[in-house]
Amino acid sequence: MSLQNCYNFDDFRKIAKKKLPSPIFHYIDGGADDEITLKRNTKSFDDCDLVPNILASVGKPDLSTTIFGKKIDIPLFLSPCAMQRLYHHDGDKASAKAADKFGTFYSMSTMANNTIEEISNISGGPKLFQLYVHKDQSITDDLIDRCRRSGFDGMCLTVDTLVAGNRERDHRTGFTTPPKINFAKFNEFCSSS
Ligand SMILES: Cc1cc2nc3c(=O)[nH]c(=O)nc-3n(C[C@H](O)[C@H](O)[C@H](O)COP(=O)(O)O)c2cc1C
Structure with a gap:
């Protein structure tokens, strides 16, 4: 998939997952603990209706x-x-x-x-x-x-941010802030999953 073929957020996410080293992808894609808030924040957009103003001139929106x-x-x-x-x-x-x-x-x-x-x-x-x-x-x-x-x-x-969030994906991938890349971690950074 190329950028030209991206039509929504999930398309961009798929490309990012493929192209980025796995610790970096999971750093930007992940949230804290069980990611309940992350999911809820995204899901709350589903509750918004865009109500079209039909049979009326909108002029220049x-x-x-x-x-x-x-x-x-x-x-x-x-x-x-x-x-x-x-x-x-x-x-x-x-x-x-x-x-x-x-x-x-x-x-x-x-x-x-x-x-x-x-x-x-x-x-x-x-x-x-x-x-x-x-x-x-x-x-x-x-x-x-x-x-x-x-x-x-x-x-x-x-x-x-008195304490950093407990980002479980980062614990698994070894991502730290600031990132510390040593020789042992290099392979992990080059693999994607
Ligand atoms: C990869 C990443 C890095 C972030 N870095 C910061 C930061 O440096 N400072 C900050 O105040 N918020 C930071 N945030 C939080 C965002 O500014 C935003 O408040 C949060 O992602 C919630 O918005 P969203 O639901 O649209 O993702 C970061 C978020 C992400 C995903």
Whole structure:
């Protein structure tokens, strides 16, 4: 299957499973413990009906909305995802560019593989920065200052990661954050399942 033949989320998932080393695929595809919340989050979309406005002219559809004081063109935005260069060589730069193109927010993780300045140079679109508060206050202050200087529009503060989630798939595949790849783990990273 090629990208041109992808018509829905599951098609992209199948390609990712085939192409990515198994620990990386399971890191982005998996959730914590029995993955009940992960399944429930996805399933909740099934409860949403899109009600068509029939026999009425829609003119030029306007999907724009305002969030964090900024008007965005579509009612969706990119939430922060760590270490995006694990699964695409352009990583966060590609996500930031795509969000800019569609007129919506890109959110940068504290654990991104690009710098705040690199992202700001590549995207003039609306941007959020997701902050993990560091034990060393000067690191947190520096990140906030750099976001301000680089024109980020807002911060998302993560408050639920005092301990990392118990991600059972990562225990099985040997994935760690940050990833540690030694010779023994190399074969595991090259196999897919
Ligand atoms: C691979 C991956 C990495 C993520 N990294 C971060 C992160 O660095 N910081 C953060 O606040 N949330 C992170 N998240 C959480 C997402 O931003 C989002 O809140 C979560 O996936 C729920 O949205 P969803 O149901 O659309 O997946 C990550 C999620 C995934 C799947």
